[in-house]
Amino acid sequence: MSVEVLEDGRKRISAPLSDDDVLALEIGDVVLVNGTVYAARDAAHKRMVEMLDRGEELPFDIGGQIIYYVGPTPERPGNVTGSAGPTTASRMDKWTPRLLELGLKGIMGKGGRGPAIRAELEKHVAVYMAALGGGGALSAQTVRGQEVIAFEDLQTEAIRRMELDDFPVWVVNDCRGRDFYAETVKPWRRNDVLPESLRVPTDEWAGKNGGG
């Protein structure tokens, strides 16, 4: 079991994750990610799927692993990383199912995932977690190592193996098809002052083009 429940209710995880580990994570959980994750974003995803289309192996064994959607700033001499917050996850929707099929278990990014990816997470027993968007300086404090392992020419978009030290994330889409963002807004939406079209909380953010 790679999920440790702390006294304050937070959960500490480290890859590789099993189905049982993923099942132990629910929307709204605060999770501390420890150990190895693989940094990959838009260009690296496109290239990985092209490799799979050609019948080639991925640059790392993805089974049970966690991918973090991040493109860090260059590290200063003596530092292990630059700023390293998350980028918008829904931009990776096109490529995500192929990686889930190969056993990818955890994903970290920013923003939510749409119904199609939520269904894929459910089908493959995987979890999507959001890190603090725009908090790049703070995120860097919990990165204790990183190394480019593939696609160096992509610069910030290269695939990196990163070592994390209690990197905090929220579970946004669990393996039960649920969406944390759909829940968080409801108690705070003030229908009394809004036009009719906005009175019902929307569940439709994910799947739209984002950046970061």
Place this chain on the structure above:
Amino acid sequence: MDFMGEPREIDAAEVTRTVRELCIEINYRVPEEMVTLVRRARELEESPLGRQVLDLLIRNQELAAKGEYPYCQDTGYTVIFVDLGQDVHVTGADLYDAIDEGVRQGYGDGYLRGSIVRDPLFDRRNTGDNTPAFVHTTIVPGDQIRIQVDAKGAGSENMGKHAMLKPADGLEGVKEYVLQAVADSGPNACPPGIIGVGIGGNFEMSAVIAKRALMRKVGQPNPDPQIAELEAELYEKCNALGLGPEALGGTQTVLAVHVETMPTHIASLPVAVNIECHAHRTGSRVI
């Protein structure tokens, strides 16, 4: 200003130096009013989780200001507004080359991320130094150059919306359009941020004035009382959406709404919504 005399000569190297310094400064230190407004949001926020998130954002501001780690890893498109005095003669280099050289040096020396690809479709190779900058030039009276640099993150930029509404849609139609854009942006635009709204002009001018609205000192109302009233109403209603900090629920979804308007065609009501995240990084200097 002496418009009867010789033009004032400004060395392009001074433009380069100014752009370089601004690129580095803004990526580590957000404007003072952002510090004030995020702290005010922390006081006003009713959701406990929202308050926790705002505490993290305050820590992130403080950490970045030490100058070692940029505020956000997305150090942005470099958007530059140049107000060029008509009595200035720039010498020594092409003005736009001088600006790009400043970006190149600033992003390199400041350990900032290169995020620009050379072609959107056929050659998405990273230029490596965040050039080219996107420059808006205005010719103004006088013998000075004012340069405002903005590092605009793509997460919020991608959530922007633009529409050619009908004149019949009117004020209510515009309000609803803005609110829908903010609701749709959800967590992707890293709230709480600033909403820049451009109303009027034509297709492209509405977008340009929406961006200009974001360049205003944050929270400073439009000098036109009618527009200031619209800004206040949109501010309240955006916050009534309940997204809250990082869209984890709460009362503080936006820090400010800035609206700019301009004349338009009898047949048109253009509206553009340019969203800025809490990582609002901008600064200006006069040469």
